[in-house]
Every structure is written in structure tokens, then in C-alpha cells.
Amino acid sequence: MSSITCPYCFARLARERIGFRCAGSSGRGPGCAPRLDERLAAYTGSAASASLPPYFDPPPAVRRLGRGTPRRAACPECGQDTARRVCPECHNPLPGAYCETPGKIVALVGAKNSGKSTYIAVLLHELSHRIGAELGTALVACDDRTIERYKRDFHRPLFGDRRLLPATASAVTTPRDPLVYLLTRTRRRRLRQQDMSLTLVLFDTAGEDLRSRDVTDLHLRYLAAADAIIFLVDPLELKSGGGDPDGEPINIIARVTELLHVGRDLPHGRRLPVPAAVALTKIDALPLDGALQRNRTATAALDLNDREAVHEQVRALLYDWQAGELDRYLSHEYAEYGLFGVSALGGVPREGAVGTGGIRPYRVEDPLLWLLHQFGMLDGVR
Structure with a gap:
């Protein structure tokens, strides 16, 4: 390295x-x-x-x-x-661990109200508990600022006070640190064990920070450095097909894609080698059937049959909602992309608070598991 x-x-x-x-x-x-x-x-x-x-x-x-x-x-x-x-x-x-391991920067991007902060809070909680136990992974914060920020801005209000998290403030007015974690996993390969690790850097970009191509220098460098990207999309925004054009998912994804191309100086027409996960959030609010109605089978590998079934179901939904251009754009711009459906809360919130059923995450880990598979840290099985 x-x-x-x-x-x-x-x-x-x-x-x-x-x-x-x-x-x-x-x-x-x-x-x-x-x-x-x-x-x-x-x-x-x-x-x-x-x-x-x-x-x-x-x-x-x-x-x-x-x-x-x-x-x-x-x-x-x-x-x-x-x-x-x-x-x-x-x-x-x-952090010493960051200097010694193959760091992977995962950019998290979404329009305003797509649920980025809530998704981060629940994803990290699941990686530290249920998913960590399932995969045999350990997630450790790389610095004190990450520990303090996660507790203050994410865990305490959502899991302690059961309050919904506010919309991410613009980094222009409220500078903030990224969350930096070391994710380690022991992978068994034939007759030996292989310890693998990567550094997960999450920088929750506010929707308004990407409303124009005149983004801040920090965001430019962040997106240009990304090894993978997770786009969060509000399905209700896709279904309505209206609202502010600057905040439409296809336009935000196009701006980010442009920055990724610029950062890598790729020849015209070449697809980006950056895996892109596009996740519909709040899918608990939609009537669902098929693969999205089922929980992912708990296993220490990526179920490729389930992955393909979810991808195709979300793809069909996009075309049903007259949003098929999003799928066509992704297939043209990215060498590898995946479509997902997630729900961080698993239920409808009530008056700014978590619903009576509590926090019941649904498939929040799917995009990251797919990225771990892309990075060679997780096997795929059928």
C-alpha cells in the first residue's frame, strides 16, 4: 500500500x-x-x-x-x-489502524429527507450487534471524535431518547467530522484463516450541499476519493415525480457521478470502477411482495440469489413509477451497481418520535454486505 x-x-x-x-x-x-x-x-x-x-x-x-x-x-x-x-x-x-489497513472510503449521499442520519445510526448499531455477530466482524471507532459524535448525534437521540434525528445540516454552515471505523473479519479459506480489515469512512452529505455543481472543495475531494458509494433515495419522491428538480434523485446521482468521473480522469464513455449501491429508504411505507417482503437469511455470506431477486424487484418498481431512467443511467455509468430496499426504523414514526413498535431495522445491512462482497471480504453463495 x-x-x-x-x-x-x-x-x-x-x-x-x-x-x-x-x-x-x-x-x-x-x-x-x-x-x-x-x-x-x-x-x-x-x-x-x-x-x-x-x-x-x-x-x-x-x-x-x-x-x-x-x-x-x-x-x-x-x-x-x-x-x-x-x-x-x-x-x-x-489512527494507527488506518495507516496499516486498506482503507475504503464509502460515500453516503442522498437528497434531503431521504433518511441519511437515521440510516447511519441504525447501520452502525447493527454492525456492532446483530450483523457483527452474524458475520464474525468487529467494528471499532478509530478516534475519540468518532466515538463522541456517534453517541451525541446518532445513538443517544435515536436509541436513548427515541427521537427522530434532524435533517443533516449543511457542511458549509456546520462543519463536521467523518465517522471513521475499523471493520475486521476473519475469513476461513480452505484449511487456513485469513484476517481481513478495512477502514470504513462515513461522511453524511447534506442534500443541499449537492444541489448545484458548485459544491464545496471538501465535498469534491470526498467524492473523488470514494472507493464505493451508497445513494439513499426516498421512494415517495420517485413515485410522485414532482418537487424541486434540484432535489430529484436522478439529478443528485448525476452530479455525484460527474464528480467521480472528474476525480478519476477516466476516458469519455468508460464506466466508473466504483461500486454504487442505490437504496430505496422507508420501504416499510410501501405495499410489498416478493423478495422485498422477506427478511434476508442470516448467514456469514452474501446470498446471491436473494441479491439478484431484490435487485430485479426494485428495478421493476422503478419502471412502474416511470423512473426507469435511473436504472438506465446507472447501467451506463457504473461497471457495478446494485438496487436495494431498506427501512432503518421498520415502522412509521409518530410526531417526531420512534413508533410504538420500536426500532425494527429491515435489510439496512444489504448495501454494505454487497460492498463487502465487492471488496473481497465476504463470500457469495447460491
Whole structure:
């Protein structure tokens, strides 16, 4: 792995460029005192959280030889060893696990009111509990900010207070950190075990941030760096066929696709090698039959027959709703795409709160399981 992508500013970094931050002083021993890190303050928009021991570049020998970054380095000012690795562009900490594993950035995009925040909250909860146990995976937050943000903005209001989550605020007015998790899994291959891991980066993009092609630089870099993408679509918006054209699913998907093409500088007409999962949310509000009426069979593999049946049923729904252009566009632009139906809550909410039946997720894991299969972390069976 010769380079990585910073999960905060999404800059592509040669491994030998990864910097360090002094461990600082514990109060008695040697170590550098905190000082304002202007680059970090510019990223966070606040100087309050950017007073830290100093950043320093990797040792010159590492940069000269180009053999990747060491796990530790001595601070050139105080001489103390440190293992705190840092992005040289934005000066955010790079979790050690992120530097050592094949990071996969999964972009999550949807129009306003498509249920992005609720989907993230429930998906991560399921990965930590039911789905984690089923697949034999472990999901661990890579930094303290991810732990705090998930508890504050997602878990506590939805699972603790049973309140619906508000619409995602625009990153232009409310800067926020991505959620960065290490997902590990032991895969049994014939007579041996293979430990596999990837870093899951979720950055919940607000619908209004993608209403025009004049998106912020951060969103541009985020989408250009994505290894896979999950589009969330409100089926009621598709069925109505009306509303604001800027917020229509086909237009938002087209804008994101354009950014993905620009970020990869692909020849005209070549399909994107980025797997795209398009999920209809809130399907509990629709009369359903066939594959979408059945729960996914619990197994530590992807049921390819079920996957194909759901894909074809959602595809048929799109054409029934006169939205077949969405399927045609995806088949033209993406080498691999999948259609899904999910429900994060599993029931209709009541006056801003979770319904009386509680949170009963339905197939929320399907898009991610398909992506894990695309990444080679999950077998497919028929």
C-alpha cells in the first residue's frame, strides 16, 4: 500500500509523507508544550481544540528512501519518541489502524429527507450487534471524535431518547467530522484463516450541499476519493415525480457521478470502477411482495440469489413509477451497481418520535454486505 487517503481532508498521501505529532509532556518529564496548530484550526474552524504539541515532518531518511512511514519517530525539538501519526495537509490525527489497513472510503449521499442520519445510526448499531455477530466482524471507532459524535448525534437521540434525528445540516454552515471505523473479519479459506480489515469512512452529505455543481472543495475531494458509494433515495419522491428538480434523485446521482468521473480522469464513455449501491429508504411505507417482503437469511455470506431477486424487484418498481431512467443511467455509468430496499426504523414514526413498535431495522445491512462482497471480504453463495 504505497499511499493512503486522509479520512478527514481526503488528500491522497504517499506513505512516506505522513507526519507526526509530539507526544507532549506529562508534566514531569521532557516534552513539548502545546501551541496553536494553525492548519488544524483552519480545518476545524476553531482554535480551541487546536492547541496541541507541535507537528513535525517524518525523518528525512524516510522521505528520501520512500519506504513508507515508520510507526514511531523522535520529536526534533524535545527528542521524545511518539507514535502519533498525522496528516501533513490538515494536521488531523491518522489512527494507527488506518495507516496499516486498506482503507475504503464509502460515500453516503442522498437528497434531503431521504433518511441519511437515521440510516447511519441504525447501520452502525447493527454492525456492532446483530450483523457483527452474524458475520464474525468487529467494528471499532478509530478516534475519540468518532466515538463522541456517534453517541451525541446518532445513538443517544435515536436509541436513548427515541427521537427522530434532524435533517443533516449543511457542511458549509456546520462543519463536521467523518465517522471513521475499523471493520475486521476473519475469513476461513480452505484449511487456513485469513484476517481481513478495512477502514470504513462515513461522511453524511447534506442534500443541499449537492444541489448545484458548485459544491464545496471538501465535498469534491470526498467524492473523488470514494472507493464505493451508497445513494439513499426516498421512494415517495420517485413515485410522485414532482418537487424541486434540484432535489430529484436522478439529478443528485448525476452530479455525484460527474464528480467521480472528474476525480478519476477516466476516458469519455468508460464506466466508473466504483461500486454504487442505490437504496430505496422507508420501504416499510410501501405495499410489498416478493423478495422485498422477506427478511434476508442470516448467514456469514452474501446470498446471491436473494441479491439478484431484490435487485430485479426494485428495478421493476422503478419502471412502474416511470423512473426507469435511473436504472438506465446507472447501467451506463457504473461497471457495478446494485438496487436495494431498506427501512432503518421498520415502522412509521409518530410526531417526531420512534413508533410504538420500536426500532425494527429491515435489510439496512444489504448495501454494505454487497460492498463487502465487492471488496473481497465476504463470500457469495447460491
